[in-house]
Amino acid sequence: MSKPRKIALAYSGGLDTSVILKWLQDVYQAEVVTFTADIGQGEELDHVRPKAQQLGVKEIFIDDLREEFVRDFVFPMFRANAVYEGEYLLGTSIARPLIAKRLVEIARQTGCDAIAHGATGKGNDQVRFELTAYALWPEAKIIAPWREWDLNSRERLLAYAEAHGIPIAKKKDGGSPYSMDANALHISYEGGGLEDPWWCPPDDIWRLTVNPEDAPDEPEYVTIAFERGDAVAVNGQRLSPYGVLDALNRLGAKHGIGRLDIVENRYVGIKSRGCYETPGGTILLKAHRAIESITLDREQAHLKDDLMPRYARLIYNGYWFSPERRALQALIDDTQTRVNGEVRMKLFKGNVYNAGRRSQDSLFDATLSTFEDDRGAYNQKDAEGFIRLNGLRLRTGAKRDRR
Structure with a gap:
């Protein structure tokens, strides 16, 4: 991949992407455009613009995608009652295609020749971002710093941030914060x-x-x-x-x-x-x-x-x-x-x-399901033939096994 001149970065303003922003500028010597999606995280966005400006970013996109997120991604998913492995309601998973979709749009709009994200090489998000990008921009050039650099721990990221004057909120005890989405x-x-x-x-x-x-x-x-x-x-x-x-x-x-x-x-x-x-x-x-x-x-x-x-x-x-x-x-x-x-x-x-x-469209019929007098709505004798026909293969198999 030829060295990109201008990179669109999916930027949250957190530890990982703040370090990535500076790292892209230093390593690739490229102009960076940042995109932050407001998909309902609220106050977390307050610090995004000043932090990006502090790091020299000229084109900063912060888009309110809350309605689009719920209408076009969350609701279609809930129509399917989607649950992963019996428990997980896919809160992170369903947000990634929207973020990546808008990142590609901004990259093309601003003349970028590459996009970058902060997903690690161990996680699912790298796959979600990049599969979406390829589906919408087949020629996309993608930079994934976690697959390139040696800042492979949160302690090293924090040290890098401190060395480059990047402000990061820490836990009161001084340890690394949880990775949150x-x-x-x-x-x-x-x-x-x-x-x-x-x-x-x-x-x-x-x-x-x-x-x-x-x-x-x-x-x-x-x-x-x-x-x-x-x-x-x-x-x-x-x-x-x-x-x-x-x-x-x-x-x-x-x-x-x-x-x-x-x-x-x-x-x-x-x-x-x-x-x-x-x-x-x-x-x-x-x-x-x-x-x-x-x-x-x-x-x-x-x-x-x-x-x-x-x-x-x-x-x-x-x-x-x-x-x-x-x-x-x-x-x-x-x-x-x-x-x-x-x-x-x-x-x-x-x-x-x-x-x-x-519901006006209910299929529930109390005259059929009642334990009281159903006034002839259901002929219980019909169940005998129904059961015998459905049991035919079981009876046939049992006779064979007995032989």
Whole structure:
């Protein structure tokens, strides 16, 4: 790869990308354009512009992508009820394709001949960023400093930052901070003591949610309205996609909902331990499945459940812009045309419970499911032939085995 003249950097303003910014300037002698995505991390963005300016950056992009993030990435994913390895709600995974998409747009807009990111050579994010970039800009030149330099520990990064006058917030005890990623869907924590899977993190690690033990002693009920599989209102108030998730985040955080401590399998083959807080997403997933339970045909629901683990892996592994994810999305979205109605959820001490669901498009028929007089709506004798036909292969096999 020829030496680039101008590089667009995905810049968070944290330890890694602040060091990368200076390193790119020194090693490549190139002009650097920074891009920071506002996808709901809030106050973390306050320091981004002055820090980039301090390091000599002239073109600084800080884009508010909160609505696009929830509308075009989070909500489509939740239509699929996507969960990776049975627990992880993909909060980091689903943000990367949007960030990489906008980074490519800015690079081309500003005449950059390369892009750079701060993902390590051990993690999933390098794959997510680069697969997205190649899908949208096949000729992209990509610089991944973690695969080039020798600053391969947080201590070395901190030393580099100190030597070059790059301000970095440290923990009060002077140790390295956790590696954290925050957006409108979640916040994640890695590194530090979490690298020991037996170590139990202290309560002060959590930043979004109250300790479930300290949550209110009375449950709270929330009603969520859905249209075509997407949440559109909370407690009767119609909101934008980001507004819905923000409202659910506040409610979930208040009741200690959405904490997770898992060891997951990274795409590159490494097991990784992380803690996550996804308060609004945890409520939303439960509510979406509840409204689907009365509006989806049985085989639609079962087909979605069969496909969901593969869909989740595609997102986790960085294939959001792949043809197979698009094909699955088209199928999933087709199932959502009648997923309309309201769900009432009970929030209490870190838990979410279904407390009612209703829909004009409901397939639930009380005259069929009742244990009382069904007034002839269902002929129970029909079940005898149904069972005998479905048992035919079992009886045939048993006779063979007996022989």
